[in-house]
Amino acid sequence: MIPMSDIFAARTQMAISLAFHIIFAVIGVALPPMMVLAEAMWLRTKDPVYLCLAKRWAKGTAILFAIGAVSGTVLSFEMGLLWPRFMGLAGAAIGMPFSLEGFAFFTEAIFLGIYLYGWRRASPAAHLFSGIVVAVSGLASAFFVCLVNGWMNTPTGFRLLNGQFVDINVWKALRNPAGTPEAIHMILASYCAAGFATAGIHALLALRSKPNQFHRRAIAIALALGGSAAVFQAVSGDALARVTAVNQPTKLAAMEGDFETRGGAPLRIGGIPDVQTRQTKGAIEIPYGLSILAFHSPKAVVAGLDQTPRSDWPNVLVVHVAFQIMVAIGSLLALIGLVSGWLVWKRRTAFTQSRVFLKVLVLCSPLGFIALEAGWVVTEAGRQPWIIYHIMKTSDAVTTMPGLPVTLILFTCLYLILSAVVIWLMSRHVIATPKDEEIQALAVGKGIVHA
Amino acid sequence: MHNPAVLLTLILMVSLTFYALFGGADYGGGVWDLLARGPRQQQQRELIANAIAPVWEANHVWLILVIVLLFAGFPPAFAAVSTALHIPLTAIIIGIVMRGSSFVFRAYHTADYRTQKRWGMIFAVASTITPICLGVIVGAISSGNIVVKQGISENGFLTPWLGLFPLMVGVFSLSLFVFLAAVYLTVESTDVQLQEDFRRRALVSGLLVALMALATFVSARTGAPDIYSGLLKPSIVWIVQGATAVFACTAFLCLLARKYKIARVAAMLQITFILWGWGMSQAPYLLQGDMTVNDAAASPAVLWTLIAAVGSGLVLLVPSLLYLLRLFKMGNEHLPLH
Ligand code: HDD
Ligand code: HEM
Ligand code: HEM
Numbered sequence: 001m002i003p004m005s006d007i008f009a010a011r012t013q014m015a016i017s018l019a020f021h022i023i024f025a026v027i028g029v030a031l032p033p034m035m036v037l038a039e040a041m042w043l044r045t046k047d048p049v050y051l052c053l054a055k056r057w058a059k060g061t062a063i064l065f066a067i068g069a070v071s072g073t074v075l076s077f078e079m080g081l082l083w084p085r086f087m088g089l090a091g092a093a094i095g096m097p098f099s100l101e102g103f104a105f106f107t108e109a110i111f112l113g114i115y116l117y118g119w120r121r122a123s124p125a126a127h128l129f130s131g132i133v134v135a136v137s138g139l140a141s142a143f144f145v146c147l148v149n150g151w152m153n154t155p156t157g158f159r160l161l162n163g164q165f166v167d168i169n170v171w172k173a174l175r176n177p178a179g180t181p182e183a184i185h186m187i188l189a190s191y192c193a194a195g196f197a198t199a200g201i202h203a204l205l206a207l208r209s210k211p212n213q214f215h216r217r218a219i220a221i222a223l224a225l226g227g228s229a230a231v232f233q234a235v236s237g238d239a240l241a242r243v244t245a246v247n248q249p250t251k252l253a254a255m256e257g258d259f260e261t262r263g264g265a266p267l268r269i270g271g272i273p274d275v276q277t278r279q280t281k282g283a284i285e286i287p288y289g290l291s292i293l294a295f296h297s298p299k300a301v302v303a304g305l306d307q308t309p310r311s312d313w314p315n316v317l318v319v320h321v322a323f324q325i326m327v328a329i330g331s332l333l334a335l336i337g338l339v340s341g342w343l344v345w346k347r348r349t350a351f352t353q354s355r356v357f358l359k360v361l362v363l364c365s366p367l368g369f370i371a372l373e374a375g376w377v378v379t380e381a382g383r384q385p386w387i388i389y390h391i392m393k394t395s396d397a398v399t400t401m402p403g404l405p406v407t408l409i410l411f412t413c414l415y416l417i418l419s420a421v422v423i424w425l426m427s428r429h430v431i432a433t434p435k436d437e438e439i440q441a442l443a444v445g446k447g448i449v450h451a
Numbered sequence: 452m453h454n455p456a457v458l459l460t461l462i463l464m465v466s467l468t469f470y471a472l473f474g475g476a477d478y479g480g481g482v483w484d485l486l487a488r489g490p491r492q493q494q495q496r497e498l499i500a501n502a503i504a505p506v507w508e509a510n511h512v513w514l515i516l517v518i519v520l521l522f523a524g525f526p527p528a529f530a531a532v533s534t535a536l537h538i539p540l541t542a543i544i545i546g547i548v549m550r551g552s553s554f555v556f557r558a559y560h561t562a563d564y565r566t567q568k569r570w571g572m573i574f575a576v577a578s579t580i581t582p583i584c585l586g587v588i589v590g591a592i593s594s595g596n597i598v599v600k601q602g603i604s605e606n607g608f609l610t611p612w613l614g615l616f617p618l619m620v621g622v623f624s625l626s627l628f629v630f631l632a633a634v635y636l637t638v639e640s641t642d643v644q645l646q647e648d649f650r651r652r653a654l655v656s657g658l659l660v661a662l663m664a665l666a667t668f669v670s671a672r673t674g675a676p677d678i679y680s681g682l683l684k685p686s687i688v689w690i691v692q693g694a695t696a697v698f699a700c701t702a703f704l705c706l707l708a709r710k711y712k713i714a715r716v717a718a719m720l721q722i723t724f725i726l727w728g729w730g731m732s733q734a735p736y737l738l739q740g741d742m743t744v745n746d747a748a749a750s751p752a753v754l755w756t757l758i759a760a761v762g763s764g765l766v767l768l769v770p771s772l773l774y775l776l777r778l779f780k781m782g783n784e785h786l787p788l789h
Contacts, residue, residue, distance in 0.1 A: 070550075070551035070552060074544045077544045080540075088526045089526070091525075095526075110509045114778060116505070122778065167750075169752070399534055401604075418548070418552055421556055425559055
């Protein structure tokens with residue numbers, strides 16, 4: 001076995017667990033509104049294609065939600081298992097959003113049970129309402145957990161006395177500067193990632209089968225959600241960047257690959273930062289861009305990494321590259337969202353049938369998720385070496401339990417296997433063009449089969 | 452109730468009780484899946500799966516609530532437990548992941564019976580091991596070996612939990628969950644033969660519970676002396692013990708008399724009193740012998756806001772939960788889920 005320090009193993013295990021959970025969590029946030037929309041369309045138009053769609057998406061949600069729930073449970077334990085000293089110190093300050101999240105999980109799980117298995121038991125209105133509750137609770141749980149993460153980035157609501165938190169005010173901790181902007185950005189990211197992924201999958205199936213209404217409507221709903229989220233995402237990302245500029249200048253400098261402090265800082269696109277020579281090479285520079293974006297003034301001074309001791313730098317290369325990936329994808333998806341929106345507005349909906357457009361959607365389907373993971377790398381790796389920004393170092397938070405590489409390997413294997421099975425199951429049971437008979441059966445009401 | 456730490460502890464105990472009553476029974480169902488025998492084993496498995504499917508995710512959230520309230524209200528206790536009991540806690544989360552995922556995988560592998568069976572096997576085995584580990588945690592907390600100073604576990608990472616007593620508590624918990632599940636399943640089944648199958652299983656596991664209770668008690672004498680003497684104190688604890696015995700006998704007799712609905716209530720009360728008996732003999736300690744509820748508690752202001760949050764959460768939770776149970780557990784079992 002390669003020798004590996006416990007702290008490195010712990011960070012890697014945390015990163016893998018989170019990166020795994022987030023995929024399923026995003027689906028728990030974004031698929032329910034889509035299935036509710038499809039069900040509502042069915043109730044209005046009585047077109048069985050919509051019912052079929054609602055059931056398909058519900059089936060997908062059922063599988064993915066369960067994996068989300070168990071991987072989320074792993075995370076709650078891991079916060080203590082890997083970072084007990086962090087939880088011992090900060091548990092009281094961040095317990096509130098976690099507790100509120102707990103109740104959101106309750107309503108989400110309860111009404112998802114009703115939605116999935118209650119087709120015959122609840123009235124149509126009650127059934128639709130259950131779906132709406134699932135969608136709202138998913139949104140709420142994402143909101144609360146981002147408030148926790150925001151607090152790690154911009155801790156507020158306490159005084160530090162001899163290394164202990166005193167006078168903790170949980171409401172002030174909830175209202176930390178980064179929390180709400182992060183939460184909004186994250187929720188939009190969920191819609192964007194899941195919307196484009198779903199649209200892309202249906203586009204792929206549409207390319208393979210003869211023209212059909214099923215995929216056409218699926219793409220319309222998924223793209224409406226994903227495309228509009230992508231457009232707002234750029235706005236929200238800009239707002240978030242400004243919060244970062246004020247509260248975590250070192251992180252912003254790493255995102256931009258800015259080694260020197262200066263007024264009228266340029267915005268860099270691309271490029272590779274080199275910490276040895278303290279230069280970022282190969283980037284396209286837009287003069288004054290960063291100063292304008294971060295502080296709304298071309299002359300504003302933007303702190304570079306030189307303001308921070310070398311030992312407190314995050315991994316600049318990783319943070320910079322991850323940020324470039326997110327922004328590049330964000331701009332592309334927003335463009336697609338805008339163009340599609342404009343075409344729909346002009347009533348030129350024929351484009352949704354064209355093979356070129358379908359192929360573009362297929363190519364875009366993983367991009368939202370890639371941007372999302374990249375964004376989290378920016379946030380989390382950019383905060384290093386701090387677990388609570390400027391309060392506690394990650395290395396001081398890690399458990400004293402030896403042999404962490406073992407659990408790292410264990411969980412990595414576990415997640416790899418689960419991913420393989422989920423992909424296989426989804427491709428067998430959810431990602432398939434329904435047969436005409438299936439839709440016909442739904443039309444005559446025989447098939448209120450559960451999802 | 453002017454001490455918020457005590458109030459929050461009671462809330463924690465209530466959540467733990469609900470987890471045992473609902474989530475615990477879901478584990479027990481998994482064990483009966485593993486033990487499905489005889490001509491009706493296929494029907495037994497289906498009954499179990501249909502009973503669990505709509506509710507297990509909601510039932511599971513009680514555990515999350517326990518964890519979250521523990522670290523929000525009693526951070527040092529959470530830190531100490533997660534440090535000293537790293538190994539069994541890791542086993543639990545692996546068990547939870549395997550159980551939940553294999554359960555859905557099985558449900559969607561309907562086309563291929565062999566693969567379905569394989570997932571069923573993983574589901575059943577994970578359902579057996581996880582509750583043992585949960586019990587081991589409870590036993591370890593009671594045995595007074597969890598001493599964590601400056602983030603360092605003074606008894607290492609094995610001694611705090613690797614002993615006869617924690618293991619006994621583990622097996623005892625398993626027997627409780629198994630019993631509870633069998634009792635619930637007598638009510639769930641509409642088929643008389645299936646009902647008889649689970650009635651027999653409930654009676655056998657009921658005896659097992661009694662046996663394990665005795666064995667655990669005896670092993671507490673050396674394994675958790677404080678709990679042992681706590682359980683013998685002639686005080687309120689005796690009332691709790693007495694009530695446990697009464698409900699245990701009621702459950703047993705009702706099973707004999709085929710009064711399944713009453714047996715279900717009695718079994719639930721039995722488990723509740725066992726848990727609260729443990730809680731009372733553990734008081735005032737959160738971690739036996741080392742950290743009391745008040746030692747571990749966050750500041751009163753934090754605790755009161757937490758309690759308020761739980762209160763308002765309950766306003767949402769209670770009606771939702773009742774609606775869920777009304778749809779799936781109140782006498783309309785004949786309606787297909789599919
Ligand atoms: C679909 C995914 C997605 C897309 C298209 C974008 N982002 Fe993003 N971004 C995320 C998904 C994401 C995220 C969900 O991964 C993060 C991590 C933490 C957070 O709250 O959101 C994030 C973090 C994040 C941060 C880090 C904040 C911090 O840690 O202090 C900034 C500055 C931006 N984003 C800015 C942008 C900009 C300017 C975008 C332009 C188009 C953009 N994001 C598109
Ligand atoms: C930004 C990151 C996160 C988001 C958006 C998010 C969102 C969600 C959502 C929507 C669910 C519902 C289940 C599902 O959809 O599959 C969920 C489940 C869960 N998450 Fe996360 N989560 C995030 C990070 C975390 C973290 C860091 C923790 C723990 C410390 C956590 C703990 C949990 C738990 C315990 C569950 C299970 C709830 C259940 O049983 O229903 N999550 N999460
Ligand atoms: C779900 C999306 C998330 C992803 C993909 C993610 C990713 C990561 C990564 C890559 C690391 C390792 C950083 C490094 O060592 O360089 C990390 C660490 C960590 N994250 Fe996140 N994160 C997410 C959300 C959250 C949230 C919502 C919380 C808080 C509730 C959180 C809490 C932590 C903690 C405690 C650590 C370990 C300490 C540290 O390295 O600073 N994460 N995460």
